[in-house]
Amino acid sequence: MSQSVNRQPGRYFEDYPVGAVFAGGPVAVSEEEILAFARRYDPQPMHVDKAAAEAGQFGGLIASGWHTGALMMQLLTRYFVPSPGNLASPGLDELRWLLPVRPGDRLSLRATVLTARRSRSKPDQGIVTSLVEVLNQKDEVVMTLKPISLMRCREPSP
Amino acid sequence: MSQSVNRQPGRYFEDYPVGAVFAGGPVAVSEEEILAFARRYDPQPMHVDKAAAEAGQFGGLIASGWHTGALMMQLLTRYFVPSPGNLASPGLDELRWLLPVRPGDRLSLRATVLTARRSRSKPDQGIVTSLVEVLNQKDEVVMTLKPISLMRCREPSP
Secondary structure (H helix, E strand, C coil), X not given: CCCEECCCEEECHHHCCXXXXXXXXXXXXXXXXXXXXXXXXXXXXXXXXXXXXXXXXXXXXXXXXXXXXXXXXHHHHHHCCCEECEEEEEEEEEEEECCCCCCCCEEEEEEEEEEEEECCCCCCEEEXXXXXXXXXXXXXXXXXXXXXXXXXXXXXXX | CCCEECCCEEECHHHCCCCCEEEEEEEECCHHHHHHHHHHHCCCHXXXXXXXXXXXXXXXXXXXXXXXXXXXXXXXXHHCCCEECEEEEEEEEEEEECCXXXXXXXXXXXXXXXXXXXXXXXXXXXXXXXEEEEECCCCCEEEEEEEEEEEECCCCCC
16 A cells, blocks of 8 residues: 655544655755754764865765754655644664755655554554655655654544 | 773774773753754754743653654764764664653763674674763763664774
């Protein structure tokens, strides 16, 4: 079962069956934003110093991995997170930064539901895990992670 | 073996033995920054809408989990990441958001080395995994994760 949809109002736990795919984008990554984010949160030479970055292992400025994660979250709120069904995220597993993200890149999201189960203790809640892939404009996967999402159910368990 | 140190210049893979502890902080979390970060990256009501957040499950505005992660990275660059020995991070495992982060909180870092091994293929590189805990001003652990760090060795393997 596969479906590729944008965010719709009125989504709940029941709308995230195993195998469902949620996709969307892109969001553009500018040099200005890479520098501003990294100056505050990750001031390493490869993220904040153009000359050092060009001489370094990546051959140019690259985005902080946490900046890529924040942009992924922006896409997740647009194309995956249910509304009004979202409750919270307890965390995520297996985050991998696979390729550098550079100024001018355009990132898109593909989220595939891996598991979906109702809470044993709370009949109005469900837990969804998914594989999230972040792709650049060449369709290369630059980042993957497996977030855990706590969602409201449309219909509580009996 | 345990040591609690701030970031020193000249650190390499060899300075991260199993059990070593790196700690530091705090960084303050302002309402203004919570709102600015979330408006750009995570515009959900609990992060951007004070009135909705006060009426919601957390009883007030809370920071985006990715904002807490970005602040953690700021502390990591100050107190953990080796210089000049840092190469890159391939990713992280088991990130958990345990407690909300609120305006006025002050966050600190404690990173404990879990594993440290030399690369089999690259004699001048090593791989360190650690348990990172982010604590608030009440010494409550608000977030944990296990980052993977690729570092240069001071002395290459023979």
